Amino acid sequence: MPPDQPGTLRRRMTRLSSYFLPTEREPPADAEAISHKLMVRAGLIRQVGSGLWTWLPAGWRVHQRIVEIVREEMNAIGAHEMLMPVLQPAEPWRRTGRYAIEELFKLKDRRSADMVLAMTHEEIITGHVAASVRSYRDLPLILYHFQVKERDEPRPRAGVLRTREFVMKDSYSFDRDREGLDRSYAKHVQAYDRMFDRCGLRWYRVEADVGMMGGFGAHEYMAPCAAGENEVALAPGYAANLEVASADPQPVSLPSRLDAPEEVHTPGMTTIDTVASAVGLPAGALLKAYPVILDGDDMRLVCVRGDHKVSEIKLGLALGGGFRPARPEEVEARLGPPGFIGPVGAEMPILLDQAVDGGAGYVTGANRPDLHLRGVEPGRDFPYERVDVRTVVAGDTVGGAAITIEAAIEVGNIFKLGTRFSEPLGATYLDESGREQLIWMGSYGFGPARAAAAAVEQYNDEHGIAWPRAIAPFDVEVVALGREGSDERELGDRLYRELKDLGLAVLYDDRDAGPGEKFADAELLGCPARVTVGRRALAAGEIEVQIRRGRATRTVPIEGATEAVAELWQELP
RNA sequence: CGGGGCGUGGCGAAGCCUGGUAUCGCACCCGCUUUGGGAGCGGGAGGUCGCCGGUUCGAAUCCGGCCGCCCCGACCA
Incomplete structure (x- = not known):
């Protein structure tokens, strides 16, 4: 789809009497999100199937205006636009290990060769660079395109907020080393900040999880709105995806110390709340024990304050690998009855969240039925390793300021890939001394459809949409x-x-x-x-x-x- | 993948429990009137009731299977 050049959009005759703008008085019965309701009612989009949407003329104008803003800002940092196919051979995806991804659409051509529909374009772009870049003199490079992405989402939702097919601007940077990647990344930060400003969105750039792809750093651009699927933790000078946010915990009043743990009879009390009220202490004076099994089958006991929750993402980062919660029979066999487990006497490494105060007495399970212990002191009563694995909550502080938590939709992401793709695909260059080196990559996504929907989410009233000037139809x-x-x-x-x-x-x-x-x-x-x-x-x-x-x-x-x-x-x- | 819900003209709904010729509002077409906040009157067109099968004299309605769609959760490279 060739973009509208500036000006051509504007010269076109647009009389409503002969325009295709089918408005509806009522929203579709199954719509929940405001952007879903309003974009359908206003005649911007229509549904074709689950997670599949047609952009009608006025909606496409919005989309294209956003695309043009993104294009201008990409060009401004020296990026070069190109176009890669959606339908691709499976082979490079096998090489990078991404063929196994469930969201990847897979199909066969008439000769029964395995093909895929691309969900992003790292494999292909890296293949081109691997084939054509030979020397450090060819670097750095930033290449991008606007192309359809296909993802077999488990659950499309909320109009165009989460779809199975959507246009994405994806750019890829290629540098000779980590410092070069940092520079390309910084350029993208600058370009992205401008894009979202120009689109008229309220947005945050937040620290993000680098996910299963590993990588060396990532940020997400989040547009706060009620229909958002993510949550961001915000404080002055601080913004992070709730999944990975860190903050200082709110204090909790702890009882005075005991010389040694004492048993407390807690018949049938298997929840934090019941135990807390039985001992007359706040939930934060208890230790919550969360047993996990690592990929290698080893067991670990993770302890957080009773009023905190374990963040599976942060725990995964702390463990440096995959894990699963232990099953009840595994807990029973290695610790004690579920509901009464604790760190004292546990014969496995213990990971203690940093919100837990080191020198104070906590209430924990005793690893025996109907018993808890009070006055348990980390260090004195059990050995531990410090970790940061809890999910922060509103009211925790960063630099003394309380954080708030807001729902938001991810409208862009930038990611330092490192050599995750250049290695399996052989993207290398020769440096000044003739040595072969791996190329350092970054990848950067921007979803115009989501940006449009986010604008509708942010700017509407009971009468309809109130577009930002720059992206109005x-x-x-x-x-x-x-x-x-x-x-x-x-x-x-x-x-x-x-x-x-x-x-x-x-x-x-x-x-x-x-x-x-x-x-x-x-x-x-x-x-x-x-x-x-x-x-x-x-x-x-x-x-x-x-x-x-x-x-x-x-x-x-x-x-x-x-x-x-x-x-x-x-x-x- | 687990849980819940829905499928009846273009849109939104009723009818289903208790089987008997498919209903309402909006939109649409024609005519007249009307023109500063989704107009009025009159006339009209449009539906294999998601699909297949079963029960029955008779199925939108009861039973079975399938398909599709939505919501919550899980997942989201």
Whole structure:
């Protein structure tokens, strides 16, 4: 799909009477997310199947405006646009080990060769670079494309927020070493910050999990909104995905020390809450024991404060590998009855979360039925290794400031891959001394569809969407009241032409519909400014301009109205 | 993958329990009226009730199987 060049979008005739903008009065019955409801109602998107969406003309204009912003910022950091196929041979995916990914669509061609539908393009781009880059003189490089991604998602949801097919801008950086990668990464940070600013989104750049791909660092760009699938932990100067966030815990009042642990009878009390109220202490004065089995079949006992939860992501990072929770029979065999386990006497390495105070007495399971221990001191009563594995909670502090937790949707991510792909695919170069070296890579994604949906999530009211100026389907919607041939229509026609000539993208509602319907449709679609030409104002020598966000209206003299509207538009958010 | 729900003209719903000629609102078409907040009156078109099978004189309705879609969780390279 060739992009619209600046200008061509704007010269096109866009009269609503002959445009395909099917609005709906009611949202689809199965829609939950605001962006899902509004984008369907406003005639921007339509569903084809689970996680499969068509972009209708007005919706595609939004998409393409975002694409153009992204393209400009990528070009500004010296990246080169290209295009790679979605349908690919399976072979390079086998080489990188990604053929096993369940989300990867797999198929066979007519000669029964294994093929895949790409979910990203590391394999192919790295193959090209491996084949053509020979020397350190060829580096660094940043290459990118806008291409469809296919992912067999277990659960598509919320309109275009999580789909099985979507366009992504993916770029890939190639450098000779780690420092070079850091520089390419920094360029992307700069470009991405600008992209999201220009799209008019509220966003955060947060520290992210590097996931199963390993890697040397990653950030996610998160747009806060109710329909978001992620949570971000925020404090002044701090932003992280909740999955990996770290913070100082809130204090908990602990009982005075004991010389040695004492048994407490706790019949049938297998939960933190029941034990806490039985001993008359806050949940944070208890230790929660979480037994896990490592990939090598070894067992570890992870302990966090009773009022905290283990973050499986952080635990995975701390363990440096895969793990699973121990099954009840494994707990029974190696520790004690589930519900009454604890670190004292446990014959396995113990990982103690750093929120647990070292020199104080905690209540823990006794590894015997119906018994807990009080006054248990880490170090004195059991050996441990310090880890940071808990999920932070709102009210914890970073640098003394309390964090808040907000739902957000991931709209972009940037990732230091290192040599994860260059190694299996043989992407190397010769350095100055003629030695073969692996290329250091980064990969960077941006989802225009998600950015569009996030904008709808962030900017809407009971009447519909209120687009940021930069990505609205049209800059101005002209609503002419009255019928064909009336003075209102005549002036509407004129304003439409003049606004277009000034370079604005204008949608002109020239339908033979009532005023209520026109206003309702205009506010649903959400162009940043609406120009109304009606008899009332016409008689006074004025037209009316409504700013969509906030819905404030003002009148403008007909004389010089076009310039006034264009000036006003420049100042919109 | 676990749990829950839904499938009836373009959209939203009722009817299903208790089997008997498919209903309502909006949208659509024609005519007249109406034009600053989703208009009024009159006339009209449009549905294999997701699919297949079974029970029955008769199935949107009861039974079985399948398909599709949504939500929560798990997952999300």
